[in-house]
Amino acid sequence: MFGLRTRLMLAFLLVAAVSAGTTAALTYREARNAVLQTAQDTAVTSFRDHVQQTAFALPVRGGEDMEAVLRDIARKGKPHPWVVFAEYGSVRASSGENPVSTVITPELRRAARANPHGSFERVVKDGVPYLTIAMPTVFKTGPDSLLPSGLVLYAVMRMTDEQVNVDALLIAARDGALPGLAVALIPGLIAARSVLRPVRKLSQAARNMGSGRLDTRIPVRGRDELADLARTFNESAGQLEHSVRELREAEERARRFASDVSHELRTPLAGMLAVTEVLDEDADHLDPDTARAVRLVSAETGKLAVLVEDLMEISRFDARAAELNLDEVDVAEAIRKTLHNRHWTDGRVRTDLPDGIRARLDPRRFDIVVANLVGNALRHGSAPVTVHLRTEARSPGPPVLITEVRDSGPGIRPASLPHIFDRFYKADAARTRSAGSGLGLAITRENVKLHGGTIRAGNLSEGGAVFTVEIPLHAEEAGG
């Protein structure tokens, strides 16, 4: 498929070629006919005159006398010299070397007998064009009647000059048509440019819009279809900008609201959380109902604190305020520390952590990722949980660090797999509220993304869920 420019150029060329070709062909034909016609007419007329002015003694005999007569006529050839042949019965004579011409065709001979006023024929032999004229000698038997005498004179004339003229015409036509075509390219180019420039501008503008510069507009010039297109584009762009701005503002408001709400919740929670210990300690000395109530308040306050903390974290991701504080760490060591800090050291969690893998990552965030996955595996799956660590070369791209967390539970329902990382997603419809905040996996995914990595959930063929985290071995700031 050619581009618009090429197509336009081709169209212009085609039109130019057709018109130039047609003109050249017609001109050539007319001119050629005119040239040849003139030569023919001159030749035929003068030959007829010469033949009529020459007296022939009948019956014709060949030989010197005849040849002399023929040579006499041959000398008067116009517009070019010609060779004259005479045929009378079986007598053949000519003004030239050969008594019989090889150029005269049987058709001409037949025509000569049929037409007492003479006839002619153009013949090309061995690439040389000849004009052959047949002129029967006649007796005038009346004012309007002629009787053929049986003697037919032929003139054979080379038409080389005419051919040269005609060839010159052809060359002229061709040489005229080619520059014509080249000249036709100029308006073609101009037209292509006048169409293409707005089109190019339009595509550039569309690209700008696509890359987020929604205030892109294009200048509208003139009143043609392209100007209409530009106007339409500008109007659409304006509407798009407007609705995107509205969406963004709405999103911004929603985000700020979530962030504000969690901030506002923190302060009362800080006060509440500070006294939960007091509640827990003293619950033993209260009457059973009050004790239960107090313990419930204490427990839920703790959960609420976690939920608010997670909400804040999510708000930071949404506001792109989450920072990656990279450090060079021994990954196996980091994972062991995570498990140790959470007291998951009682054999429920097995590890396959090759030593000596160093990676550049945010230790705090990596800790949260591993803790969340292992915690989920223990809570929703079942022990033993296995943590695998390995690196893998990637081409193209940098080598990746792969952390895999498997559990021995029933696995994740296939219907839940696509939503498992959604906020507040309940994989188990029966569970009214998860033990965690319901944001754990969403935060985990954000943390992995911040490292420029990916996380995916799946099920093992032998049962059990598996979460796979891939992080570039040397994470760069992923524009968090």
Next chain:
Amino acid sequence: MPRVLLIEDDPSVREGVELGLRRRGHDVRAAATGETGLAAMAEFRPDLLLLDLMLPGMNGVQVCRQVREHSQLPIIMLTARGDDFDVVIGLEAGADDYIVKPARPEVIEARIRAVLRRLDDSGPGRPAIEVYGELTIDRVGLTVTKAGRPLALAPSELKLLLHLCAAPEQVFSRQQLLEHVWEHSYHADARLVDACVARLRGKIEDEAGSPRYVQTLRGFGYRFGPL
């Protein structure tokens, strides 16, 4: 038990934290504003300042700067914002550590104990006084002088310096320093280390731009020397 001065404007947090710490045996004095807190300092003589960053009027960062002008009192910031920017400003102002609200009293107490704990790495056979270039470090008296002039180092700065120079030319990662100097068992914020190093350099180096004593190894961490 340490005497803790708590400066916190929100009544519920002030009351909650005060109650929680008192239950754990601390002697707590609470103030609602930076001004009243500073006024109470001379009379109460706290061992440690728990300071909210967001205060009406004089904010926590200003309080922190003012305290640091004439005292090496351990300061722990309470931040409700979780806003990274605040933490850095607070640390630059001279806070030794920070706690993100909401926090349980056990967490607050653990931080308090960590800040107040003396580094005990003066092994046997170690001279009490070591000289590095212009620096004279007294590990027993816990004083540092530079060219004879005593330096006023905040607790975290002193501990960091002692820890680094206990093994000259050994590189410590920020994570290791967080664990040893700050006793953060969980992955805390490495900026705590960076801010503290910056403050320490401001006091012991000739030019903070080209540090001699506390050197950075990009991607690895910090080390003391070589001089």
